Amino acid sequence: MSRESLEWLNANTLIGFTEKRGTAWHYRASMQGEKPNHYSGPIPVDDVKRRLFGWEALSKPIYVEDPRGGLAEVPGRQAILRSDNGHVMGIFSDSYEPHPYVEWLINTISRLLDADLSIGSAGLLKGGAVAWVSVEVPENVVTPEGVEFRPHLFGATSFDGSLATTFKRAVTNIVCDNTMAAGLAERGQQVKIKHSRHSKIRLAEAREALHIVYALADEFSAAVRDLCRVEISGREWQAFLDAQVPMPRQRGRSRTIAENKRDTLAKLWNHDLRVTPWRGTAWGVVQAVNTFTHHEQNVRGAERAERNMLRAVTGGIDELDQGTLCTLSKVLGRPLTL
Template identity: 70%
Template sequence: MSKETLAWLNANVLIGFTDQREHAWHYRAALQGNEPNHYPGAIPIDDVKRRLFSWVPISSPLFVSGSAPGTFDEIPGRQAIRRSDTGHVMGIFTDSYEPHQYDVWLLDTIGRLLDADLSIGSAGLLRDGAVAWVSVEVPETIKTPEGVSFRPHLFGATSFDGSLATTFKRAVTNIVCDNTMAAGLAEHGQQIKIKHSRHSMLRLDEARDALNIVYEIADDFAAEVRRLCEITVTDKQWAGFLDAHAELPEQPGRSRSMAERKRETLAQLWNHDMRVAPWRGTAYGVVQAVNTYVHHEQTVRGAERAERNMLRAVTGGVEELDLATLTTLDKVLGGLALAA
């Protein structure tokens, strides 16, 4: 069972620019209530505040049962972070932990960028409100000469359960498959992480400055797509990539069965799926096949797919995935896949 029910996603995840990218996979009209969570254009910043960030994190002391019946002793140096509206405990920390309030660290920081060219494209809460993100996007989808349609954006995300430092990171959404991909597929991208400490406010201006990189994302990604589409991957080289990426164990058993299923799914994507097949025979097609497999086909354990994909985008998992794919392909092609 997923951690995030469809009812939660339809109430606590806001999706913008649906005229450009259609509805999210979790959209259910019957669960929308009186106010849909999908917006044809940009998401108003006031809607994010009202619908998602209207509550604040509260620090509460921790107690344990005392030696005498009915008594309780406070645990020194520890605190629980609760939601002000529901009282839900999101995390337990030392007293040096400083919660980064969502409206201040995400909306106020990102709000400085919102003008005619940049708008909020998505925002949401996961894990009962313990994780939040806001994404800034350009209003128009960009299409490269190679037929790749994408939306540049910058994630801002943080948490109250200790799973995330406050993170600002650039990425792109590939429209044909609703995948998040690294802006520079063959390299580590730009990001900033700020720990939840009592001195963290000193770095807030640094985070604001880092957000200006959103204007560079489109050119970087388009150039990388062009470069990778110009690199040919033959059927023999694709087979070699599969051998390296999803090696078949010699002995029969569960591991071999899982590898066989993975190879079969990747082959189906490569040869027949419109999310990948248009770029079959190129290095970009290889990246697209693996990225699509992980986003939409791979078994997800212990987490909802939407949660896993969002967390991967802001923690570096997407970047590491795309770079690892190209590193493996680079060995098969003899040093052609990675940029010089």
């Protein structure tokens, strides 16, 4: 199967609470099927099961051509494939234990969370080899600084070996439909379960480690407040650009790429409504880099749609936002205390 595209995301993701968040950045009306993948309110659990997870991941033996004729089974190996179309999602040793999506995402999350939390998004990537379900509160949170966001809990797993079953906190920034790190200064708390025999999730430990979703709203709001209080002068913004995107001395492709990136970041900083309300603050710096990476950065070897979704699911967003703050701290010569 080909890499994810806009067509794939419009057919294999479900987006809820559009009355609160608007349509997803990848929404295209012309690519919707008979039933749109956007919901004004929460996504019904049965729709996730039927529209996304209505197939099984099967474990099958692997055979190779025997030079003497016929086929020979490969000992100690298994292939994981989709029951509906035969797509091979991964090849593993016999010790690999698949985590079925309905059991590990839908059923586990429903046991983890309170009744007033609902599914806000769900989807498949990599031909179905990666899946996520996100649960959210019904209402957006708006900070006094004008930052509107939705706290949520991601549950994600894979059948290609790229991702342990993971439950982690994250934030969707409404103004740009970007996923942002929950912890900002520190890695967002998460629970990971390997795909091994006898693997299981201990719900009490997961609940304690994740603090669920409600505490996240207060923590993220406090982080935004602190970052908005850190003033960034024009000179400090230029110093940040120098540190974030060093300019090669010799002319050539690398210098051209750096110049284009710096120009785009400058346009976001000075003219883009997703950034300009917080220009001149540390939060504006985080917002500029996050928006650039989600919507402007050139992508090699992967569709931007796939890259953004995978970054949100696998933790790349944490590294992105924390890396921005780390660079800014070095420029300012002091740690950003959040």
